[in-house]
Amino acid sequence: MMSTAATQPTLCTLHIWPSRWNLPSVDPTCTAAVLYLQLTIPGKFEVTECTNPDVSPNGKLPFLTHGHAIVSSLPAIISFVSSLAKSISSGARDLDASLSALQKAKRTAWCSHVEANIGDLVAYSLYSVDDNFWKLTNPTIASMIPIPQRYYVPGRIREMYRPRLEAAGLWTQAASESEKDSFGKRQKKDDPKDEYARAFERDKVSAQAKASFALYAKLLNGQKFFFGERPTTLDVYLASHILLLLDPPFPDQLMRCILEESYPTLAEHARNVKTEVSQIPQQYLVAPAQKQSLLSLIPRPLSNPPKTKESRMDEVDLRFRRMRWMWFALAFGGVACYVTQLLMKVTIVKANRKPRRVQSERRGADQDHEAKVTDEEEGEEQEDDDDEGASAQDGDE
Template sequence: MVLELHVWGPGFSLPSIDPQCLATIAYFSLLVPKDSWTLVASSDPTISPTQELPALKNGSTWVSRFRNIVDYLRQYSNGEWDLDRDLSALEKADNVAFSSFVEARAQALVDLSLYVTSQNYYNTTSPAYGAILQWPNQWILPPQLHAAAKARTESLGLSSLDLEAVQEQQKRDHSADVAAGRIPQNFIRRPRETVSSMLGKAPQQHQFRLEALTRELFEPLEDFLGDKTHMLSAKAPSSLDCLAIGYLSLALIPELPHTWLRDLMLRKAPRLSKYIERRRRELYGVVNVSDAFTNNGRSSLPWRAPERARLATIGSTLLNTLADSTPILKDIRMNNRLREAAKSSDSGLSEVESRTLSAYAGAQGRDTLISIATVVGGFAALVGYMVHVGVFSAPEGDGEEEQQGEEEEGVTALPESVDVSDFLGNVRVQS
């Protein structure tokens, strides 16, 4: 049976726009025979039960995330498809340590470069997603990924890269100054800002922080690589090489309006940069977006065109997006996802972490139900009170009260219908 590797589609002259997907593609290219797998640029995480890409499909079995896919390939092939099988005990320890190091540190820098840096996101990253996504995901997923990247890097204190946030803060400060009477409204015309100008005016500690983050990643990897042909040994590549190629390709290769990450990588880790450039050409070749969708056979990768979205899938996507935008439904769905992730065998969590996450999801679910009950109870009490005081009761006897009022004022109420002969008879009697 041919394995199907579903990934985020190509971008930046790379076979995927996502580092975990790039690492998985590199692993398959190094180890799995080309006729044993296909590469599908589905770019839709909902196809996987875990709602994540990369995702490997083998019949009815789905496995997601790079590390889980590596473990599955080892078990599926009885140890034959395992890049780390010949590593020594010390090399295996280094492999685990540096793999975790690369995933944690490089992800933050890729987020800052491709998503948080406003010029890069709006001019390059967002259009790249638009080229690989089908409707309506091309309008839904990029803002979600953008917001997630900003949330992941918020603690780094590098908001100066995000022009949107900086300019919003400037507008708030400007409005506050106008309201306080410190400056006349529209007195100063502010020029259009760029990331370069913002970085130049940003607090100096922001620039130091950016230098420190890149130095903490690139210099240890540069020293660890040394003069070796691979990250761990000169004999053969390992899963660490795949992760380094996947993450650092997105730091080095994309042509962006603001190339601060590439410039720092070339300056701080020249040997590592040459290694990444050489290996990504060997493993990925030259990639065009059309290769993933036309089956033209020009690529060295075994692309298979993704299926077009069905009407039911589009409807489900729209409903899920609407549900995730509704406050109470959003909380309920998030708790369900946490609970499913805690129980999933592909989550990569230990037994203690799984129990802790499950308990947290349960507590959050109870809090959500209590909130719903409180709102419903408060609304019911309000309606009951309004009924009690007569807000919703219709006034009774309006005609009788009106007639009594007219009689009290000396006005005789006219009957609803009058017979002509009776009226003339009454007139004769009175005359």
């Protein structure tokens, strides 16, 4: 599905979580974005694998860059590409152009339902099931990111999904009781008393999954795709989630068993969408992976795409850059002036302290000298008194 040879000029760049398990991405939303772009603008976009969501405007992946435009979130990307389809020169195709107004309204509602309900089941399989997380999800995410992030980022992502899964009733007891050491390694804590509770939780999750899958199996009604013989946005949404329940080598295969045994039409539908995408001659490009370093710990804004001679910056860009550098210069100058004034004050205070010390020492010496003189005078007066007393005694005699 991927190609590194440049066959056509790239129009857009899609930033997604890296690919694994023979899927475009480990995230269902990123997978849906890749499938959608390949069906609408095949060969006219490239994929950049990213592990730092902070570079996205909304802090989440995927997001799309097209020239100076940055589009984040999957619904916004779909809307943006649909607007490109209105221009014949762009070569883009609208997957939902043949749908009626009522069908488009149903498509929007069902897409939101897929992202919420089937998305919960994907998150459950990746992050809630203890064996799946420690044996598959955690090592997979850790292999994508450098040291030291690999020791704490997988656990942090798991904790981000925890409130959502708890609200959906899909956070298991084993996940709540699992303990980790300082390096994120699992410390086993087996308790036979919890086996019945875990079995009950498993049955509850199985019933919840079957209820959700039954809705889409009924909606599909044995057709190849939901609205005919061509895939639409709804097909892309559902297939991207179902594929992440089928293809990853989960140690706990609960969801895969439910799909293949009870709802094989949904599994076949996901394979049909994937086959439809793989049969397109023009494949998307994959940008070279970025080298990771300690500087990746610092969130940085997106760098502008390389400029060609034909695409020069306009006056607004030049003015913005000049104002930005002027602001940096003023800020640096202000800090330098503040530091200089502070150093001058410290120097003046030190200079004022030295004379005071010398003066105090001189005062102490003068006081000592005066005390000595006083003592000497008192001694002389005492000697005179003694002499006078002695002479008076001699006269009496």
